[in-house]
Amino acid sequence: MESKKKKNNKKKNFNNINNEGKIAENMNNGNNNEKVKYFLMIPLEKEDFINTFNELCTKLDNEKPKNFDNNLLQKPQKLHLTLIVLDINENKEKTEKIIDIINSLINEIKDILCDELYFNFEKFDVFDTVKKSYVIFAKMIEDENHYKLKIITNLIIKKLLEGNIINKKDLENLHINEEYSDGELIYVIKYHLTLLNIKYLNRALQKDKKPTLRDIDATDILQCIKNIKFPECKLDKINLCAMREDESNGKYEVIHTFNIL
Numbered sequence: 001m002e003s004k005k006k007k008n009n010k011k012k013n014f015n016n017i018n019n020e021g022k023i024a025e026n027m028n029n030g031n032n033n034e035k036v037k038y039f040l041m042i043p044l045e046k047e048d049f050i051n052t053f054n055e056l057c058t059k060l061d062n063e064k065p066k067n068f069d070n071n072l073l074q075k076p077q078k079l080h081l082t083l084i085v086l087d088i089n090e091n092k093e094k095t096e097k098i099i100d101i102i103n104s105l106i107n108e109i110k111d112i113l114c115d116e117l118y119f120n121f122e123k124f125d126v127f128d129t130v131k132k133s134y135v136i137f138a139k140m141i142e143d144e145n146h147y148k149l150k151i152i153t154n155l156i157i158k159k160l161l162e163g164n165i166i167n168k169k170d171l172e173n174l175h176i177n178e179e180y181s182d183g184e185l186i187y188v189i190k191y192h193l194t195l196l197n198i199k200y201l202n203r204a205l206q207k208d209k210k211p212t213l214r215d216i217d218a219t220d221i222l223q224c225i226k227n228i229k230f231p232e233c234k235l236d237k238i239n240l241c242a243m244r245e246d247e248s249n250g251k252y253e254v255i256h257t258f259n260i261l
Contacts, residue, residue, distance in 0.1 A: 037243045038086040038095070038255065040102075040156065044079040044193065048231045053079060056195065056228045065220035071204040072136075072196040072216075077250045081140070081191055083153050083238065085174055086166065090242070094165055098240060099256050101159050109152050109260060116261065117235040119145045121193055124225060126218050133218035134199075137192035138230060149235070150189060157187050193230075196221070236261045 053076050060068050088094045121138035128134055140146055157176075160166045171178075177188045202212040237259050241252040 036090050038088055038090075038098075039241055039243060040083040040086065041239055041241060041252075042081040042083065042233075042235060043237070043239055043251075044081060044233055045077070046231075046233070049079065049233060050076050052228065052230050053195070056225050059228070060221065060224055063224050065224040067216040067218065068221050068224075069201050069204075071201040072198065073200065074194055074197065075250060078245075078252055079193065080239075080252070081193060081233075083189070084157060084160070084166075084176075085243075086160075087170060087173075088165065095240075095255060097163055098160070098165055101163050101165070102156065102238070102240070102258050105155060105159060106258060106260070108155065112148055112151050112155070113235070113260070117145050117148055118232045119143075119149060119235070120232045121230045124195070124222055124228075125192070126222070128215060130219055130222065131217050132215040134197070134215045135192075135194055136196040136218055136221060137194050140191040140193070146191070149191065150186070153189050154187050195225075 053074075057070075057073055057076075060073075061070060086098065088098075120141045120143075122141040123139055124136060125139045126133035126136050140149075157166070157171070161168075171187065175190075179186050179188055198213055198215060205212050237257055239252075239254050240256040240258075241254050244253055245251070246253040
C-alpha cells in the first residue's frame with residue numbers, strides 16, 4: 001500500500017461531479033409527491049469485484065437452489081456499502097449543507113486513514129433469520145480497517161446531527177444503536193454488502209400482479225454460495241446518492257462524489 005500524502009491546504013476544493021446547477025436541476029426534476037431518500041455510500045465498482053458478483057449470480061442461476069429467483073439479485077452496477085440513509089426528500093438546502101459538512105471532514109478522514117483503507121468480506125449472512133430472511137448479504141471482516149471505517153462513519157453521523165440534517169429518531173428508525181466505548185458515545189453500524197433482497201423480487205411480483213413475499217428460507221441459497229470469496233475493496237471515494245436509478249447507466253443517481261484519495 002502506498003503511504004498517504006499529507007494535505008496542508010484544508011481549503012482545497014475536492015472533486016465534485018455535480019455542480020450547484022446540477023443539484024438544483026435534480027431538485028426541480030423530482031416529483032414533490034414522491035419522497036426520495038438519499039444515502040451516503042461507498043460504491044463497489046472495481047472490475048474484479050463485479051466479476052466475483054457475476055460468478056455468484058451464475059452459480060445461483062445454474063444450480064437453482066430452493067427459493068432462488070433471479071429477481072432477488074442486486075444489480076452489479078449498484079453494489080455498494082451504505083454508511084447512512086438520509087431522509088431529506090430532495091431538500092436542496094439540506095443537500096448543499098450535507099456536501100459542505102462532508103467536504104469539511106475530508107482532511108480529518110484522511111488523517112484517520114493514515115494509509116489507504118482496504119476492507120474485506122468474510123462470509124454471508126441474513127437479516128432476520130436463515131429460515132425467514134429478507135436480505136442476504138456479505139459481512140465485512142471486523143479488523144483494523146473496519147474499525148477505521150467505524151470511526152469515519154461516526155464522525156460523519158455526529159456532524160450531521162450537529163447540522164440538524166438528521167436526529168436521534170432517524171438513527172432509531174435506521175436501527176443504528178448507541179453504545180459507549182471508553183466513555184465515548186459510539187453509533188453501531190452493521191456494514192453489509194446486499195446481494196439478494198426480497199424487495200427486488202416483490203417489485204417484479206407486483207408488476208405481474210402476483211402476491212408478494214415477506215421472507216424466504218435462505219438455507220439452500222447460502223449453501224450454494226458459501227465458497228464464493230470477494231476480493232478486497234479500497235475506500236477511495238464516498239458518494240451521496242438518491243435512492244433511485246440513473247437511467248443512463250443503471251446505477252444509483254449520484255448527487256455528489258467526495259474523493260478520499
